Amino acid sequence: REVSFVIEGPRAAxxxxxxxxxxxxxxxxxxxxRTLFDxxxxxxxxxxxxxxxxxxxxxxxxxxxxxxxxxxxxxxxxTL
Numbered sequence: 001r002e003v004s005f006v007i008e009g010p011r012a013a014x015x016x017x018x019x020x021x022x023x024x025x026x027x028x029x030x031x032x033x034r035t036l037f038d039x040x041x042x043x044x045x046x047x048x049x050x051x052x053x054x055x056x057x058x059x060x061x062x063x064x065x066x067x068x069x070x071x072x073x074x075x076x077x078x079t080l
Contacts, residue, residue: 001057002057002058004054004055005053005061005064005065006047006052006053007053008048008052011075012050012052013025013050015068015072015075016044018067018068019038019067019071020035020037020038021036022035022044029048030047031046032045032046037054037064038064040056040057040060040063041057042054042055042056042060042064
């Protein structure tokens with residue numbers, strides 16, 4: 001079974017780069033790529049220019065959620 005995370009906002013693409021070595025800007029809107037996100041196999045969807053969806057196995061979901069939360073906090077701290 002899989003869990004999906006939706007990441008949306010003006011810095012969504014930047015947040016994706018914390019765990020994915022793939023060129024995020026090269027993924028066209030409306031498409032998806034199977035890739036690794038901090039070692040976990042995921043399907044990374046680009047639903048809109050600033051909206052991504054990550055499908056990941058349940059067993060890796062807590063790890064990815066933590067990584068995304070830490071990354072989001074770091075990006076938010078940069079804007080203060």
